[in-house]
Amino acid sequence: MSRIELVDLRKEYGNVVAVKAMDLTIEDGEFIVFVGPSGCGKTTTLRMIAGFEDPTNGEIRIDGTVVNEKEPGDRDLGMVFQSHALFPHKNVADNIAFGLRMKKVPQDEQAAKVKEVSELVRITHLLGKMPAQCSGGESQRIALARTLVTEPSNFLLDEPLSSLDAKLRRELRAECDRLHDELQKTFIYVTHDQEEAMTLADRIIVMNQGEIVQQGTPMEIYSDPVSYFVADFFGNPAMNLIDGEFVKNGDSLEFKSAHFDIPLPAKFANATPGKGTLGIRPENVGIGANSGGATIEREVELVEPLGKDTLLYFETEESRPFVAVVEGTEDVKRHASVTINFPDDAIFLFGANGDRIR
Amino acid sequence: MAMTKSQRRISYAAFRYLVLTFWLLVVAFPIFWMVSTSFKPDREWFAWPPVYISENATLQNYLAVWGDVTTHSVDEQTGEIKTYAQSLQRPWQALGNSALISVIATTLSVLFGSVLAYGVSRYQILSEGRMFQLLMLRMVPPIVLVAPISIWYSALGLLDTILGLVMLYFLTTLPYAVWMSKSFIDEVPREMEQAAEILGASRWRTIWEVVLPLVRSGLVATFLFILILTWSEYLLALLLSKAQIVTLPVELSKYQGSTEGRVYGRQAALSVGITLPLIVVGMIIRKHLARGFSFGMVRR
Amino acid sequence: MTADSTLPSDMAPQLNSRAATRAQGVRRFKWTVLSPLIALMVFILLPAFVLQGYFSFFSFSIFDAGDDTSFLSYFRASEWVGLDLWKDALTDDKFGFAIIRSLLFAVGVTVGCFVIGFALALLMYRPFRGQGFYYIFFILPMLTVPIVIAYTGEMILYQNGPLNDIIGMVTGTRSDAQFLYKQEVALTTIAAMEIWNWTPFSFIIMMAGLASLPKEPQEAAQILGASKWRIFWEVQLPLLRPVILLALILRFLESMAEFPKTWGLLQGGPGSATETIPVYIFITAWQFFDISYGAVLSYLVLFMMMAIVMSAIWLLRREKKSLDAMYETKPQEG
Numbered sequence: 001m002s003r004i005e006l007v008d009l010r011k012e013y014g015n016v017v018a019v020k021a022m023d024l025t026i027e028d029g030e031f032i033v034f035v036g037p038s039g040c041g042k043t044t045t046l047r048m049i050a051g052f053e054d055p056t057n058g059e060i061r062i063d064g065t066v067v068n069e070k071e072p073g074d075r076d077l078g079m080v081f082q083s084h085a086l087f088p089h090k091n092v093a094d095n096i097a098f099g100l101r102m103k104k105v106p107q108d109e110q111a112a113k114v115k116e117v118s119e120l121v122r123i124t125h126l127l128g129k130m131p132a133q134c135s136g137g138e139s140q141r142i143a144l145a146r147t148l149v150t151e152p153s154n155f156l157l158d159e160p161l162s163s164l165d166a167k168l169r170r171e172l173r174a175e176c177d178r179l180h181d182e183l184q185k186t187f188i189y190v191t192h193d194q195e196e197a198m199t200l201a202d203r204i205i206v207m208n209q210g211e212i213v214q215q216g217t218p219m220e221i222y223s224d225p226v227s228y229f230v231a232d233f234f235g236n237p238a239m240n241l242i243d244g245e246f247v248k249n250g251d252s253l254e255f256k257s258a259h260f261d262i263p264l265p266a267k268f269a270n271a272t273p274g275k276g277t278l279g280i281r282p283e284n285v286g287i288g289a290n291s292g293g294a295t296i297e298r299e300v301e302l303v304e305p306l307g308k309d310t311l312l313y314f315e316t317e318e319s320r321p322f323v324a325v326v327e328g329t330e331d332v333k334r335h336a337s338v339t340i341n342f343p344d345d346a347i348f349l350f351g352a353n354g355d356r357i358r
Numbered sequence: 359m360a361m362t363k364s365q366r367r368i369s370y371a372a373f374r375y376l377v378l379t380f381w382l383l384v385v386a387f388p389i390f391w392m393v394s395t396s397f398k399p400d401r402e403w404f405a406w407p408p409v410y411i412s413e414n415a416t417l418q419n420y421l422a423v424w425g426d427v428t429t430h431s432v433d434e435q436t437g438e439i440k441t442y443a444q445s446l447q448r449p450w451q452a453l454g455n456s457a458l459i460s461v462i463a464t465t466l467s468v469l470f471g472s473v474l475a476y477g478v479s480r481y482q483i484l485s486e487g488r489m490f491q492l493l494m495l496r497m498v499p500p501i502v503l504v505a506p507i508s509i510w511y512s513a514l515g516l517l518d519t520i521l522g523l524v525m526l527y528f529l530t531t532l533p534y535a536v537w538m539s540k541s542f543i544d545e546v547p548r549e550m551e552q553a554a555e556i557l558g559a560s561r562w563r564t565i566w567e568v569v570l571p572l573v574r575s576g577l578v579a580t581f582l583f584i585l586i587l588t589w590s591e592y593l594l595a596l597l598l599s600k601a602q603i604v605t606l607p608v609e610l611s612k613y614q615g616s617t618e619g620r621v622y623g624r625q626a627a628l629s630v631g632i633t634l635p636l637i638v639v640g641m642i643i644r645k646h647l648a649r650g651f652s653f654g655m656v657r658r
Numbered sequence: 659m660t661a662d663s664t665l666p667s668d669m670a671p672q673l674n675s676r677a678a679t680r681a682q683g684v685r686r687f688k689w690t691v692l693s694p695l696i697a698l699m700v701f702i703l704l705p706a707f708v709l710q711g712y713f714s715f716f717s718f719s720i721f722d723a724g725d726d727t728s729f730l731s732y733f734r735a736s737e738w739v740g741l742d743l744w745k746d747a748l749t750d751d752k753f754g755f756a757i758i759r760s761l762l763f764a765v766g767v768t769v770g771c772f773v774i775g776f777a778l779a780l781l782m783y784r785p786f787r788g789q790g791f792y793y794i795f796f797i798l799p800m801l802t803v804p805i806v807i808a809y810t811g812e813m814i815l816y817q818n819g820p821l822n823d824i825i826g827m828v829t830g831t832r833s834d835a836q837f838l839y840k841q842e843v844a845l846t847t848i849a850a851m852e853i854w855n856w857t858p859f860s861f862i863i864m865m866a867g868l869a870s871l872p873k874e875p876q877e878a879a880q881i882l883g884a885s886k887w888r889i890f891w892e893v894q895l896p897l898l899r900p901v902i903l904l905a906l907i908l909r910f911l912e913s914m915a916e917f918p919k920t921w922g923l924l925q926g927g928p929g930s931a932t933e934t935i936p937v938y939i940f941i942t943a944w945q946f947f948d949i950s951y952g953a954v955l956s957y958l959v960l961f962m963m964m965a966i967v968m969s970a971i972w973l974l975r976r977e978k979k980s981l982d983a984m985y986e987t988k989p990q991e992g
């Protein structure tokens with residue numbers, strides 16, 4: 001049983017406020033993923049939990065006890081660093097055994113545990129090597145093993161995979177997932193990568209400029225983003241976001257932009273007119289008039305078949321072309337003129353300040 | 359009783375300031391004493407209890423040492439000091455010699471050393487073994503060669519010349535120049551130069567615009583370190599100079615050998631003059647020193 | 659470069675000639691850069707070496723070095739004595755003591771500088787308020803000229819000087835300790851001055867070393883439950899070994915050659931308490947003007963120092979190799 005609570009947590013570096021008043025409770029066994037743009041305070045938050053940085057204000061509680069005054073080593077935590085942080089002068093087995101030695105575990109028990117954990121992350125063949133002789137992926141596994149072997153209740157992982165190539169990243173991502181399932185420990189994971197966040201998390205914490213802007217399951221975040229920022233961050237390909245203006249037209253509201261004007265669904269009738277953004281996920285864009293909702297005619301400028309799906313690009317001269325995803329079986333030719341359909345319940349509106357308009 | 363994190367941090371900080379301040383006093387006291395003595399009138403030089411800060415501070419020591427003794431009458435009551443000052447070598451000449459010799463030698467050393475280091479770093483023009491052998495130039499004490507050198511110099515007419523000292527200073531400081539600048543050059547990623555070259559920059563332009571700005575701090579630190587060595591060199595300067603050339607350390611050592619007894623105030627006034635230039639240079643370039651130097655024995 | 663010569667030139671003429679031009683350019687660059695160094699070694703150091711060796715077989719001594727041209731006439735008056743002087747040197751007690759004194763001095767100074775410099779660096783390498791201030795101050799002794807330190811040291815240490823006054827104030831009794839003109843302590847006192855002078859050197863190197871250590875392994879150790887002390891022994895110290903070795907070796911060799919303080923202040927005295935190797939050779943060659951015997955001593959010292967330097971270099975190269983291996987670029991996943 002281990003529960004981590006952050007209460008009104010704040011960190012300032014001189015004039016820079018890295019983390020502003022963060023409140024968060026992390027339940028035992030949860031897989032939490034922090035995401036957000038560079039410099040939003042993810043690492044700072046993690047390092048405060050770990051005890052490497054002292055909060056300017058606020059409390060960190062683990063299992064109900066305030067740990068602000070505890071050393072990192074006394075917090076029942078394990079941490080995996082982006083740079084794997086192995087001890088370059090110790091061989092792999094000694095690296096893994098280090099934590100056990102610090103806890104004065106008897107020699108024979110140490111050996112047994114090292115063996116057990118290296119089987120768990122599949123690195124038994126590396127035990128006699130030096131870290132410099134291991135590849136990036138192997139090093140990260142070793143780092144994981146070194147953390148696992150001390151059996152902490154909570155794991156902190158700061159972009160553990162970001163220095164690896166795409167294939168390895170997927171492989172180790174699956175590994176993390178498997179470990180979490182097997183161990184049922186709390187994982188707090190920081191990443192830049194929305195795909196990692198979506199696949200791993202029980203709960204995603206989206207941060208921006210030192211604040212939590214939204215939290216929820218991956219599906220909640222995906223289907224119900226609270227702001228332009230969150231909508232833009234999740235989903236691949238990214239949501240189509242078109243800047244324009246909401247204009248009153250009799251009883252209903254209409255969206256006008258440089259590219260197209262469409263009437264908006266009735267539920268937005270009472271929204272305030274003014275500048276704003278319309279969003280629709282590429283996979284929700286209808287091609288061919290099929291589901292009611294507004295429609296426009298456009299020429300397909302680029303066709304990108306991906307096998308199962310095909311991406312259609314419109315308005316490619318814009319910095320962000322408008323994208324639609326259709327079934328791979330659909331046969332759409334370049335330069336063909338098609339009907340683009342905006343299903344009512346697929347439309348997101350965001351005000352000029354980026355907040356969602358419901 | 360176990361201390362909490364913040365208690366431990368506070369007590370560690372207190373301990374640190376205590377130790378550092380103690381060492382600060384150890385470092386500062388001799389310098390303070392030198393400066394303080396240089397302003398003392400002669401009767402306070404040997405006073406007991408010692409005078410820490412003179413209430414009768416005077417410039418007479420500076421005037422006697424640095425002043426033009428033939429036109430300046432120093433101080434009526436210390437006539438002997440006046441003759442004494444005249445009998446010694448001329449500090450201003452020594453200052454000129456010292457400055458000339460050490461600046462030329464240091465410049466040459468750093469210039470050649472860094473170009474050589476660049477060649478070693480990028481084109482391996484010297485093997486690692488040769489690089490270590492280069493260290494011997496510095497690591498063998500100069501006393502073992504100074505006698506035959508002085509005889510050889512006298513045959514070549516290099517004895518008692520600026521050139522003679524410059525050449526030896528160059529040789530004995532080159533190893534440090536090469537090693538220090540190489541450690542800084544090694545830290546500049548080669549990709550950067552390659553990128554510049556692909557963009558069409560010539561070799562020299564690349565060095566000038568890409569490499570140099572990145573190693574400038576390091577080269578400045580190297581320059582200062584070698585300036586320290588050449589400015590304060592004593593043995594070679596003592597033995598390879600006679601009438602024409604005198605450097606400041608040699609000039610100062612004449613006070614000690616003089617038969618007229620210790621003249622602490624004068625000595626201190628000259629010492630301040632010798633020390634000040636290096637300290638001024640050091641303060642001017644202090645931000646370049648912060649990186650320190652490690653001779654390539656660490657990885658960043 | 660070597661690969662070029664093994665390639666038949668007609669196989670890849672274009673590539674080959676470009677590589678050859680490049681190699682030629684590098685070669686020209688190499689010799690241009692090295693030529694001043696080589697010239698100086700050949701025309702200054704080499705003749706001095708040869709002369710030194712030659713003199714060591716004569717009874718060449720000069721009593722008046724005043725006139726430049728007189729050297730040769732004195733030399734003509736000297737006679738061939740073969741290996742006599744070499745034999746003398748090997749049974750010369752004063753020389754033996756000088757070597758022992760120098761070694762003791764150098765070891766003491768090296769350890770002193772290193773321990774103080776490393777301790778200060780450990781206290782200071784993490785940022786704190788006032789770091790820059792202390793850093794600059796702690797470098798000052800290195801900027802102070804050794805001979806100045808010697809004389810200033812004397813002003814402070816003499817019997818009626820401020821050090822005795824301060825000791826008196828602290829202990830409450832009048833202190834009139836002799837620090838310089840007493841055989842038992844003279845060398846130690848000079849060593850203390852040398853330590854004061856050169857601690858900054860060790861300090862700067864160790865600061866650079868500590869600052870360059872990667873932070874993550876230390877934090878990893880910390881979160882695995884290692885105390886500060888354990889981290890120091892198990893993570894920092896092993897990674898610093900090459901720098902430490904370098905700081906020790908450079909300081910040791912430099913203090914073997916120390917001259918301005920031992921000679922400038924005490925001329926080897928009192929008695930022969932500060933007669934280190936450089937001082938003894940100096941006295942032989944420049945006070946007794948016994949050039950030949952000085953040459954013999956110099957050669958012996960040269961051999962000894964060469965042996966020390968070679969072992970030092972061997973140690974350093976080994977450390978550097980293991981350091982390079984530790985941070986070698988990773989093999990690709992395969």
Ligand SMILES: Nc1ncnc2c1ncn2[C@@H]1O[C@H](COP(=O)(O)OP(=O)(O)OP(=O)(O)O)[C@@H](O)[C@H]1O
Nearest residue numbers: 013016017018037038039040041042043044045192
């Ligand atoms: N030691 C420090 N001193 C000063 N400012 C800092 C320090 N560490 C972080 N910051 C600042 O705090 C803010 C948050 O940094 P943090 O490292 O937590 O971001 P992050 O979300 O982890 O970013 P990234 O995704 O790039 O790793 C940034 O503006 C950063 O510049």
Ligand SMILES: [Mg+2]
Nearest residue numbers: 042043044158
């Ligand atoms: Mg980060």
